[in-house]
Amino acid sequence: MKKTIFVFSALIVALLVLFQLSKYAYLSGDISIEIIIAIIAVVFFFIGIHINKKALRKKEKTTPEINLKKVEQLGISQREYEVLVQISKGLSNKEIANALFVSESTIKTHVSNLLVKLDAKRRTQAIQRAKDLEILGI
Amino acid sequence: MKKTIFVFSALIVALLVLFQLSKYAYLSGDISIEIIIAIIAVVFFFIGIHINKKALRKKEKTTPEINLKKVEQLGISQREYEVLVQISKGLSNKEIANALFVSESTIKTHVSNLLVKLDAKRRTQAIQRAKDLEILGI
DNA sequence: GAAAGACTCATACTAAAGTACCAAAATCAG
DNA sequence: CTGATTTTGGTACTTTAGTATGAGTCTTTC
Incomplete structure (x- = not known):
């Protein structure tokens, strides 16, 4: 949340700076208005891409995050979880x-x-359950 | 490829139109330069978001498609595939x-x-292999 | 119509997987 | 320090899984 506020504040400031800068540049006659517009267009184009990428990344990350909490809720210990991971890889008990x-x-x-x-009867069912509970990175 | 060319052409045209439009608007004195800049900024911001979304969508769609071809290549029959699906659901042979x-x-x-x-030693390994080969909708 | 492949099923084993019960270290929190 | 978990391990047994082999039925294809 703090990050969002910071980003938006920075954006507004940047926008204001651009306003003043463009006005000055135009009045001083050094740069033509086309170039100013083109720069602004390109800058905001990439800002759009960047913001969008971040938003999508957050969405993806919310899913494989719930992991550890549910593991705790189920009372699965550390070692048990390690075994679960190995099971999901298809290893036998001996392996x-x-x-x-x-x-x-x-x-x-x-x-x-x-x-x-995990309320399962077989290890294959345990894999399914774990997947449904989003306990595994699969 | 054609689409990309079309999109970029449209973008360039839009940019040129904006140039002329902004120049005219500014010269006519109806609109201040700040508003022009703001509009351009917003427009290109959303263009950026849109382009980025499309690019990401294409990446995701290429993956879950290859299914049935690989099943054939492996010589897995229809009935065998049905069994494979049931195995991945965690069912026992009897079930x-x-x-x-x-x-x-x-x-x-x-x-x-x-x-x-599937070159597997256990059914749990078969599940893994099938997932890697993108044979299952998992 | 005969070979080929897919689907079915049985028997007889061997090998894993899973259960039940117990118990000794090791670790952790109060 | 002590009680509570966790982790570890064993024995003994039951249940699934998986292999090997053979064979009958059915459909497709040449």
Whole structure:
């Protein structure tokens, strides 16, 4: 919000400066009015592009942001989340165990807990649920 | 490409028209230069936004299209693809069998063939591969 | 009409996945 | 320090998944 106010203030100031500058330049006769207009056009053209890009970027970022909050709400621990990520990559329990340097038993425990917390019966269903809950970057 | 040329031509024409218009308006003394500048600024601001939006829209549309071609290339049959979709939904073989009104044996056969064609060892990996190949609407 | 491919299904295994229950470290908050 | 979580791991069992093999039906195509 502060950023928005700042940006708009800067824009207004820039506009005023341009007004004064153009008036001076025109009165002094150094620069023709065409050039002034062209400069203003180009400047605001790019300002438009820039503003639009920022607006779209924010929209995209709001989606994959809710992640961690929901993970907490579901009571999923850090380690469990790591396992969930590996599951979504298509790894087997044994492969996950190797990747995280723990035993397969541990992974099984984590997976079992995950299934309860995600209300899933299978790991494939857990992947779907996690995707729906926007817990994963997929 | 034709569209781009057209758009830019239109832009240049618009710019020239604005030049003449502004000169006339200024000389006739009806409108002050500030207003002319402001109008030009606003117009080009929105032109910038519009151009940027179109460019971004094109980028997004090129992605989710390639589907069916790759399915053919991989030699995945119609029925196999249906099974793949059900797998990605998180269903078990038995549940898929019920959904498609066939026996679990049949589903197992399809799944086995799918795994070979998708070069996957598990159904979770098959989901990942399918997603990477943009075969699924996920 | 016969070969080819797709779909179906069964049996018999092997291998993962998942459950249940328990328990010892490690970490963290009050 | 202590109680509460988290993380780790084991055993024992049940359930799914996945493989291999064979075979019958059906449709399409040459």
